[in-house]
Amino acid sequence: MAFLELEGVAKQFGAQTVVDDFSLAVGKGEFISFLGPSGCGKTTTLQMIAGFLDPTRGAIRLEDKDLTAIHPAKRGLGIVFQSYALFPHMTAAENVAFGLEMRNVSRADRAERVRAALAMVGLAGYEDRHPRRMSGGQQQRVALARALVIKPSVLLLDEPLSNLDAKLREEMQIELRQIQRTIGTTTILVTHDQNEAMSLSDRIVVMSQGKIEQIGTPQETYEKPASAFVSQFLGKTNDFAGAIDRTATPALLVVGSWSAPAPAGLSGPVTVSIRPERIGFGDAGLGAKIVTRIFQGNHWLFQCDSECGPAIVIRQNDGQPQPTEGEAVRLTWRPEDMSVRARTVA
Amino acid sequence: MSAAAEERNARAPWALTAPALMLFVGVLLIPLAMTVMLSFHDWGQYKGIEPVFILKNWKEIATDPYYAEMFWRTFRIAILTTLLTALLGAPEAYILNRMSGRWKSFFLLVILGPLLISVVARTLGWALLFGGNNGLVNKLLMSAGVIRFPIPFMFTETGMVVALAHVMMPFMVLSVWAALQRLDPQIENAAMSLGAGPITIIRRIIMPQIMPGVLSGAIIVFSLSASAFATPAIIGGRRLKVAATLAYDEFLNTLNWPLGAAVATLLLVALVLIVVGSNALIERRYAEVFR
Numbered sequence: 001m002a003f004l005e006l007e008g009v010a011k012q013f014g015a016q017t018v019v020d021d022f023s024l025a026v027g028k029g030e031f032i033s034f035l036g037p038s039g040c041g042k043t044t045t046l047q048m049i050a051g052f053l054d055p056t057r058g059a060i061r062l063e064d065k066d067l068t069a070i071h072p073a074k075r076g077l078g079i080v081f082q083s084y085a086l087f088p089h090m091t092a093a094e095n096v097a098f099g100l101e102m103r104n105v106s107r108a109d110r111a112e113r114v115r116a117a118l119a120m121v122g123l124a125g126y127e128d129r130h131p132r133r134m135s136g137g138q139q140q141r142v143a144l145a146r147a148l149v150i151k152p153s154v155l156l157l158d159e160p161l162s163n164l165d166a167k168l169r170e171e172m173q174i175e176l177r178q179i180q181r182t183i184g185t186t187t188i189l190v191t192h193d194q195n196e197a198m199s200l201s202d203r204i205v206v207m208s209q210g211k212i213e214q215i216g217t218p219q220e221t222y223e224k225p226a227s228a229f230v231s232q233f234l235g236k237t238n239d240f241a242g243a244i245d246r247t248a249t250p251a252l253l254v255v256g257s258w259s260a261p262a263p264a265g266l267s268g269p270v271t272v273s274i275r276p277e278r279i280g281f282g283d284a285g286l287g288a289k290i291v292t293r294i295f296q297g298n299h300w301l302f303q304c305d306s307e308c309g310p311a312i313v314i315r316q317n318d319g320q321p322q323p324t325e326g327e328a329v330r331l332t333w334r335p336e337d338m339s340v341r342a343r344t345v346a
Numbered sequence: 347m348s349a350a351a352e353e354r355n356a357r358a359p360w361a362l363t364a365p366a367l368m369l370f371v372g373v374l375l376i377p378l379a380m381t382v383m384l385s386f387h388d389w390g391q392y393k394g395i396e397p398v399f400i401l402k403n404w405k406e407i408a409t410d411p412y413y414a415e416m417f418w419r420t421f422r423i424a425i426l427t428t429l430l431t432a433l434l435g436a437p438e439a440y441i442l443n444r445m446s447g448r449w450k451s452f453f454l455l456v457i458l459g460p461l462l463i464s465v466v467a468r469t470l471g472w473a474l475l476f477g478g479n480n481g482l483v484n485k486l487l488m489s490a491g492v493i494r495f496p497i498p499f500m501f502t503e504t505g506m507v508v509a510l511a512h513v514m515m516p517f518m519v520l521s522v523w524a525a526l527q528r529l530d531p532q533i534e535n536a537a538m539s540l541g542a543g544p545i546t547i548i549r550r551i552i553m554p555q556i557m558p559g560v561l562s563g564a565i566i567v568f569s570l571s572a573s574a575f576a577t578p579a580i581i582g583g584r585r586l587k588v589a590a591t592l593a594y595d596e597f598l599n600t601l602n603w604p605l606g607a608a609v610a611t612l613l614l615v616a617l618v619l620i621v622v623g624s625n626a627l628i629e630r631r632y633a634e635v636f637r
Contacts, residue, residue: 050539052538072535073539073541073543074541075539076541079535079536079539081530081532081535082532083532084530085530085532085536086530086536087536087537087551087555088555089554089555089632098540098542099540102540102541102542103541150541
């Protein structure tokens with residue numbers, strides 16, 4: 001049974017539909033990411049779950065109870081805001097204690113739980129600091145402790161790491177994942193960072209223009225993107241124009257000078273997507289010329305000019321000699337590494 | 347860098363600020379110093395001003411209860427005006443801040459608009475509404491039988507406080523408004539998600555954060571009200587004098603410039619002490635919110 005359920009949720013501001021027909025079932029303890037570019041409706045969806053916005057249509061249920069009928073102050077959800085929204089006039093401990101105070105937790109109990117929550121996020125000893133005297137990362141931890149101390153049924157994270165620098169963000173990702181695993185709180189993360197979504201979540205909801213593009217595990221969404229948008233948004237990808245020739249026997253999928261037995265179903269013009277790390281250099285295949293070669297430590301990045309337009313190739317730095325700039329190469333890949341979609345010819 | 351160039355660089359800031367500095371010294375510091383000097387001069391009905399150094403004027407102010415009453419009234423009116431503007435202005439700014447785009451700019455204009463009109467015109471407006479038997483509101487209420495005698499407004503301290511509060515309101519609203527702008531837009535949602543109701547949010551989250559704005563607005567309103575001239579002159583007239591109108595009368599009616607200078611100097615010194623003192627207190631108390 002789904003723990004948190006969204007069914008056909010939609011939000012309109014005037015004539016503009018910001019979220020449309022959003023349906024999702026979240027299991028207890030699951031870590032879900034809403035991933036998409038800015039303006040795709042992910043934050044709006046989160047705000048509807050939090051109760052700061054009312055859905056225009058659809059139902060949101062938590063443990064089979066209608067969540068939209070409950071006032072946001074009574075929903076008992078923990079929220080970490082992008083700006084953290086800490087109370088600047090209160091110390092870290094007072095910030096964390098606020099939610100407990102609102103729940104009339106006794107003073108002694110409160111002190112104990114605040115201390116434990118701050119220790120959990122690695123801020124033991126910072127109780128009496130004011131937020132403005134703390135670094136961004138520390139403020140983020142206070143915000144997390146404040147959201148978790150009330151033992152929320154669902155933890156909502158609204159781009160919580162976007163204000164941190166790259167190194168700190170990576171540390172916080174690992175820590176966030178560990179904390180979530182330990183306490184097992186059902187968590188929804190809103191982010192525009194595909195790496196963050198992939199490294200943290202059990203499942204990713206990829207959104208674009210208010211609609212769900214794909215729901216799946218990080219691996220599924222990366223390797224079997226359901227749409228051109230998903231394959232473009234999650235990591236780098238090569239899209240080649242190809243065609244399926246049903247007149248040949250057996251039927252052939254042809255991309256430039258590369259060809260393979262055609263998959264069942266499709267025919268005519270198609271788009272073929274292959275991840276750059278799945279392309280190799282071979283003796284036969286798509287003709288290309290290396291335009292630039294960039295060394296990136298553990299791998300090489302090649303930008304090529306192929307028969308089917310620009311292509312990028314990533315090769316592991318495994319000590320083998322690599323083609324140089326200006327060299328003519330043949331690009332080849334295994335048929336199972338590509339995804340093929342019908343292409344409408346303009 | 348050579349020593350000469352370094353010296354030139356050190357002089358540059360002084361050279362650049364010199365015109366403004368000269369203006370400041372010329373039109374503020376020198377007249378101010380002259381006023382202070384004047385307060386120690388002697389004056390007689392027939393001999394006029396005598397440039398000697400005596401404490402006569404200061405002794406008179408210190409001993410005659412007339413002046414104590416005058417200063418006490420000045421500060422009482424200023425304090426009441428400040429309280430009234432804070433009580434009305436802070437909620438006004440909060441409501442304004444919550445309005446949506448178009449209404450917000452419209453009502454901001456409504457609040458700031460009066461600043462474009464002369465204080466004299468605004469105060470005379472109150473006189474037209476409440477001035478004795480002929481005041482519009484008084485006339486209406488009396489003809490409707492609600493009251494039998496006109497509401498006393500002119501020449502009363504209440505009238506002065508109400509009219510001053512009206513004049514000073516924009517300063518309080520703007521000051522609180524500025525504090526509200528610094529609030530995290532999600533802060534109320536954050537408090538709500540933790541289980542706080544609307545009253546708790548205002549009392550525990552919003553109020554402490556806009557308090558510095560209320561207090562700095564209070565300092566502006568207090569010092570402007572205590573030194574206000576036009577409104578007390580029109581509403582209070584000769585019957586209900588405050589420090590500013592008293593100094594004015596000494597200068598221009600009695601022609602006792604030295605005594606007027608002493609009153610003006612005392613008002614200035616008292617205000618500077620109050621403003622600097624309370625400012626220091628506020629900054630210490632709200633150090634965390636100001637950072």
